Amino acid sequence: MATYIYAKQFFYEHDVKEKGYLEIRDNGTFGQYTTEKPNGTIIDYSNYSIAPGLVDTHIHGYLGHDVMDNDIEGIKMISNGLPSCGVTSYLPTTLTASADLLNDVCQTIGQHASHIKGAKIQGIFLEGPFFCEKYKGAQNPKYMSDPQKELLDKWQDSAQGWVKKIAIAPEREGSVDFIKHAKSKDIYVALAHTDATYQECLEATNAGANIFVHVYNGMRGLHHREPGVVGAALTIPTAFDELICDGHHVNPISAKIVMDCHGRDKTMLITDCMRAGGLGECQSTLGEFDVIVKDGTARLVDSGSLAGSILELITGVQNVVRWGIATPHEALKMASLVPAQSVGIDNVCGRLDEGYPADFIVLNDSLELQATYIDGKAYYTK
Structure with missing residues (x-):
């Protein structure tokens, strides 16, 4: 006998469906939505809303573990913990490091x-090492270089095809050819930690790059005589823009400018969360650097620069709604379907549509997480 989720509303791609029933098939996929009470087992969430599981395409770690530890038990802990943030799919994200360590990871x-159980790994995001030193942020400049196609091929071979996304600085020599090569291998190219001009960004996106990483952070800003990377992120219509909406990385008005200029259908919420996420105030590390977590931020001990975030993705959703810069429907879409579309995984996550894996979250009217389901089974409950 089929199982149905009964809820007050359902967040679909183009609309919010009102009170009804969503079928969960025995194989763990979504069936049809109906307003008529069906025959079957009813799971009653009549006071709550249902949305697609969130998709974090830029996250380094959680609960004391980091992707760069190269420890599969740590990756398992990250996957196990992320459903408590509403995340059901993610891209484990690396840092700039030696070619050998990146290969091992x-x-x-x-x-x-x-x-791996829990939030589903949908690919690997290589954040670096082909960046510019001027906007290194919390990345280690001693490993930065011009992009090398041979290294990317080696990493992809080692990953058995799991590399899904790589970020580069497009002003580095050979970038356009590298982007074209990566695209030929079905790897999405993002632009980050860069001092590029607008024209260099345009040439990169014309070659196939399609994502601007954590817009405003780690990039040349907007100037009225040189639009720079921020100007490119605001105006190049084919690209997607990442935003870290923790209230520290980007002012809410600046986030609204991105959403208004570029469109909420092309703006995605990410966390850039590092290992200290979920641990509260503490001392931690990011890559080879010491970090202090205090007052809601993670900062490098030596410079005070922001070192990723400790943001949980469901909190980013709540923030943009609370700031009045997105509706609940827009916010949830920016944290699920849009990031999935940015790296071509929207065929397996980010939707409540029939036939998709039944990965979804249960929310109250304040968008507070009540439960996370993976493949139709409750994985996390509040």
Whole structure:
């Protein structure tokens, strides 16, 4: 006998469906939505709303573990913990590091990604190492270089095809050819930690790059005589824009400018969360750097620069609604379907549509998480 989720509303791609029933098939996929009470087992969430599981395409760690630890047990802990943030799919994200360590991390994830429980690994995001030193942020400049196609191929081979996204600085020599090569391998290219001009960004996106990483952070800003990377992120219509909406990385008005200029259908919420996420105030590390977590931020001990975030994605959703810059429907879409579309995984996550894996979240009227389901089974409950 089929199972149905009964709720007050359902957040679909183009609209919010009112009170009704959503079928969960025995194989863990969504069936049809109906307003008529069906025959079957009813799970009553009549006071709550249902949305697609969130998709975090830029996250380094959680609960004391970091992707760069190259520890599969740590990756399992991250996957196990992320449903408490509403996340059901994610891209484990690396940092700028030695080519050998990146190769080892790719190999470790590639060997295990398909059978880790909890939030589903949908690919690997290589954040670096082909960046510019001027906007290094919390990335280690000693490993930065011009992009090398051979290294990307090696990492992808080691990952058994799991590399999904790589970020580069487009002003580095050979970037356009590298972007074209990556796209030929079905790897999405993002622009980050860069001092590029608007024209260099335009050439990169014309070659196939399609994502601006954590807009405003780690990039040349907007100037009236040189629009720079921020100007490109605001105006190039084919690209997607990442935003860290923790209230520290980007002012709410600045986030609204991105959403208004570029469109909420092309703006995605990410966390850039590092290992200290979920641990409260503490001392921590990011890559080879010491970090202090205090007052809601993670900062490098030596410079005070922001070192990723401790943001949970459901909190980012709540923030943009609370700031009055997005509706609940827009906010949830920016944290699920839009990031999935940015890296071509919207065929397996980010929707409540029939036939999709039944990965979804249960929310109250304040968008506070009540439960997270994966493949139709409750994985986290408040």
